[in-house]
Amino acid sequence: MHKRRQIMNNLLKQEIYKLALKKSTKWLFGILFLLVIILGNVFSRFGGTNEYFGSYGFVGMLISIIILVNASASLMTEWNTGSIKILLSRQYSRITVFFSKLITLVLMHLALLFTAFVGMMLSRVIFFAGKSVKISWFEPVIANLLTTWMVVAITILLVVLLRSSAVALTIGMILTVGGSLISGLMTTLIAHFTFVKWLPTNMLMAGQEYRQPLLHSMTSLSVPEIVGGNLIYLVIFMGLAIWSFNKQNV
Numbered sequence: 001m002h003k004r005r006q007i008m009n010n011l012l013k014q015e016i017y018k019l020a021l022k023k024s025t026k027w028l029f030g031i032l033f034l035l036v037i038i039l040g041n042v043f044s045r046f047g048g049t050n051e052y053f054g055s056y057g058f059v060g061m062l063i064s065i066i067i068l069v070n071a072s073a074s075l076m077t078e079w080n081t082g083s084i085k086i087l088l089s090r091q092y093s094r095i096t097v098f099f100s101k102l103i104t105l106v107l108m109h110l111a112l113l114f115t116a117f118v119g120m121m122l123s124r125v126i127f128f129a130g131k132s133v134k135i136s137w138f139e140p141v142i143a144n145l146l147t148t149w150m151v152v153a154i155t156i157l158l159v160v161l162l163r164s165s166a167v168a169l170t171i172g173m174i175l176t177v178g179g180s181l182i183s184g185l186m187t188t189l190i191a192h193f194t195f196v197k198w199l200p201t202n203m204l205m206a207g208q209e210y211r212q213p214l215l216h217s218m219t220s221l222s223v224p225e226i227v228g229g230n231l232i233y234l235v236i237f238m239g240l241a242i243w244s245f246n247k248q249n250v
Contacts, residue, residue, distance in 0.1 A: 007092060007096055008096055008099070008100060011087075011092060011096060011097065011100035012100050012103060012104065014100075015100050015101060015103075015104040016104055016107070019070075019104060019108065028066055028112075029111070029112070029115050032059060032062065032063070032066075032112060032115055032116060032119070033115050033116075033118070033119045034119075035059055035062070035119075036059055036115075036116050036119030036120055036123065037119050037122060037123055037126075039052065039058050039059070039123075040052060040119070040120065040122075040123025040124075040126070040127050040128070041123070041126075041127050043058075043127075044123070044127035044128055044131075049128065049131060049133060050134060052120075052123075053120060053124075053133055053134060054134070054139075054140065054211070055140060059116050060140065060143070060144045060147070060207075061176065061177065063109070063112045063113065063116065063144060063148070064144065064147060064148040064151070064176050065173065065176060065177075066108075066112060067105060067108065067109050067112070067148055067152060068148075068151065068152060068155055068169060068172045068173065068176060069169065070105060070108060071105055071152045071155050071156055071159075071172075072155050072156075072159050072165040072168050072169040072172065073165055074101045074104075074105065075101065075156070075159050075160065075165075075245075076159060076163075076164075076165040078097075079163065084097070094245060094246045095242065095246060098241075098242055098245050098246075102238075105152070109145070109148065113141055113144065139210065139211050140211065142207075142210055143206075143207035143208065143210045143211045144207060145207075146206040146207045146210060146227060146230050146231075147176075147179070147204070147206060147207030147208070148176075148207075149234055150200065150203060150204075150206070150230050150233050150234045150237065151172050151175045151176055151204075152172070153233075153234050153237035153238040153241060154171070154172065154175065154200075154237050155168045155169065155171065155172035156168075156237075156238070156241045157237050157238075157240050157241040157244065158171060158172075160241050160244045160245045160248065161244055175201075175204060179204040179205070182201050182204060183201070183202065183204055183205045183218060183219070184218075186199070186201055186202045186219075187218045187219075190202070190219075190220050194220075197219060197220045197221055198229065200233045200237075202219055202221070202226075202229075203226060203229050203230040203233055205218065205219050205226065206226045206227055206229075206230035209221070209223055209226050210223060210226075210227060
């Protein structure tokens with residue numbers, strides 16, 4: 001057990017170190033922080049204070065896209081460079097390699113959310129001084145995690161199955177950016193076919209419904225149902241991705 005933990009720690013350190021070395025990582029965090037500040041200035045001038053603080057500075061979708069891009073690139077980079085063979089030729093198991101990348105993505109996601117939160121707090125001091133501001137951080141975080149990670153699981157599964165980050169990322173982006181449109185179409189289908197409400201595409205509204213329970217009329221699911229369904233699909237898709245990764249030749 002101690003040896004396995006040590007192996008995982010070593011892999012995690014390597015993954016985090018590789019991520020930290022990338023210039024793009026520093027740029028992403030910097031741009032995200034500045035964008036939250038800029039949007040804070042805009043919303044303080046033109047109204048929408050509650051919307052700004054209630055939606056994590058309006059950068060939730062950007063954070064989701066960043067995680068999707070990194071999720072699709074993480075495994076493909078290892079395959080394209082051949083470094084996956086080197087990793088597996090050592091004492092590292094496939095499961096350990098997979099989970100080290102997954103945990104790194106989770107940590108990156110939380111770090112991005114924290115960066116946005118710090119930006120919001122700074123915006124509050126600079127642009128919203130003296131104004132009555134209701135800050136909600138827990139709901140937007142949970143909403144963003146729910147909205148993002150089922151799509152991430154689908155994206156990773158497609159990367160493993162197709163060995164193509166481009167196709168997987170395209171589908172992931174469609175689900176992320178077009179989630180509301182897809183859910184709107186699902187509402188029409190649900191009116192005719194009740195079982196449709198349990199499909200993964202209807203779960204794309206999990207984050208929004210968690211924040212706004214009144215969206216129940218669109219999904220025909222309660223908050224516990226849509227959150228639970230989202231988590232179940234996350235486990236299913238991620239489980240399939242792990243199983244496929246464990247079975248494939250490298």
